[in-house]
Amino acid sequence: MRFLHTADWHLGRRLFGYDLYEEQRDAMRQLIEIAQEEKVDAVVVAGDLYDRQNPAEQAVAQLADFIQEINLELKLPLLMINGNHDSAVRLGVGNQWYQQTNFYLHTQLSQAFEPIEMENVQFFLLPYFELYEARQFFEDDQIRTLEQAITLVVEQMQKHFVAGKQHVLVAHFFAAGSQRSDSETTISVGGLDAVPINLLAPFDYVALGHVHNKDALQQKLVRYSGSLLKFSLSEAHQTKGVLIVDTDPQISVHFRPIKQLHEVQNIQGEFSDLTNNDYLRTHHVDQTAYTGIVLEDTNVISNASQYLRDKFPRFLMMSRAHGLATYTEKKITASQLQSPLKLLSDFYEDATQTTLSTAQKKVAENALKEADECDL
Structure with a gap:
């Protein structure tokens, strides 16, 4: 039988x-x-x-x-x-x-x-x-x-x-x-x-x-x-x-x-690679599979899951291979310390791609001076 x-x-x-x-x-x-x-x-x-x-x-x-x-x-x-x-x-x-x-x-x-x-x-x-x-x-x-x-x-x-x-x-x-x-x-x-x-x-x-x-x-x-x-x-x-x-x-x-209609897979790599069509194609990554992703990146990536879901329609979950680095400890010397005005100027330039005008700097200097006096 x-x-x-x-x-x-x-x-x-x-x-x-x-x-x-x-x-x-x-x-x-x-x-x-x-x-x-x-x-x-x-x-x-x-x-x-x-x-x-x-x-x-x-x-x-x-x-x-x-x-x-x-x-x-x-x-x-x-x-x-x-x-x-x-x-x-x-x-x-x-x-x-x-x-x-x-x-x-x-x-x-x-x-x-x-x-x-x-x-x-x-x-x-x-x-x-x-x-x-x-x-x-x-x-x-x-x-x-x-x-x-x-x-x-x-x-x-x-x-x-x-x-x-x-x-x-x-x-x-x-x-x-x-x-x-x-x-x-x-x-x-x-x-x-x-x-x-x-x-x-x-x-x-x-x-x-x-x-x-x-x-x-x-x-x-x-x-x-x-x-x-x-x-x-x-x-x-x-x-x-x-x-x-x-x-x-x-x-x-x-x-x-028995062959599953859509496979189940775990893949590991960097975010930039796993969202790059050329990389996925040349490495023969199955984008139709039910997919769990392990990112090798340690930096914060906004909306990472959504970007991955766009590439993998059956995206299941995301984890980190090396954890998430939320801050980096860095020691600086006294000579490397910047003045509050310099820090503000650098921040403004990064945020707006323009520099503070003379009038803006004058306003900032007065505001910082008042803040110092309040601390005293």
């Missing part, structure tokens, strides 16, 4: 205020093309279908379109769970009749112990859950950590293992030893944090969601597919895509990349 492993679609998400609807639609188009090219037997989605528990209508319609194309038009079995960003209640409405088209959406802990059997594989779909749900299901008030809960969950699942079949766990949590990205929500309330890898040993393959970097966990058969898109500047150098999993004769996995 061959299946496609994906997760963390986060439909409805925005990047620094930019709507990612078209980006997500294009990524899903590529996912569907990959599924057809690889001739997969099923599509597995390991949670976080939406970015919010109360998604916008546009995001709901978008998910419905994807499900219709994958499951009803291509007639591919679809196995899904909710993630921590999804509302289990909203997502689970109507799932009683989904199975008629081989669409399996598990949003309750109790459903995790009802394996989905396809060819030589048993899929156990473990939705994201809170610790109180585990305490209620197992009738055990002593469950205080995710490790305790997962230990009981795996033991219960093993009671349903069929000898001779391969066992795949689909789940949404943070596995111990993984590396986080800025765009992930940390799950740590009530001890619901990391799951030790050794607890997952009974499974032949573990299809995980939650972490957006496919390389966050260096385990051959416990894998994050990563998100389809780059959701933060910290993900700029990550390669996004999906995993193709073969189960026969033994588990093997290969990665298929």
Whole structure:
């Protein structure tokens, strides 16, 4: 059997205020093309279908379109769970009749112990859950950590293992030893944090969601597919895509990349260069990308963000590589001190590009003399 492993679609998400609807639609188009090219037997989605528990209508319609194309038009079995960003209640409405088209959406802990059997594989779909749900299901008030809960969950699942079949766990949590990205929500309330890898040993393959970097966990058969898109500047150098999993004769996995409609990038340089069309052209700078800029200048630049936004329509943010120099300390000798009148004359010339007239100097001298007398 061959299946496609994906997760963390986060439909409805925005990047620094930019709507990612078209980006997500294009990524899903590529996912569907990959599924057809690889001739997969099923599509597995390991949670976080939406970015919010109360998604916008546009995001709901978008998910419905994807499900219709994958499951009803291509007639591919679809196995899904909710993630921590999804509302289990909203997502689970109507799932009683989904199975008629081989669409399996598990949003309750109790459903995790009802394996989905396809060819030589048993899929156990473990939705994201809170610790109180585990305490209620197992009738055990002593469950205080995710490790305790997962230990009981795996033991219960093993009671349903069929000898001779391969066992795949689909789940949404943070596995111990993984590396986080800025765009992930940390799950740590009530001890619901990391799951030790050794607890997952009974499974032949573990299809995980939650972490957006496919390389966050260096385990051959416990894998994050990563998100389809780059959701933060910290993900700029990550390669996004999906995993193709073969189960026969033994588990093997290969990665298929997905190209983002508009890239996410960090660039560093001087303001004069990054606002110069010739420089941008000769250095092949992608001006269409979602761009974070690190300026090497230390001086104050008026309206710098606006000038950069004019050059980069998907400008995200600006920072300074070396900080901002607001003043320069300079020691001068007594002989270098200028008289108040000389300082005023120089300032006037800088501001107006003309020198003080004789009459103006006379007025200034009288004003300065009166000021000195007041000080006395």
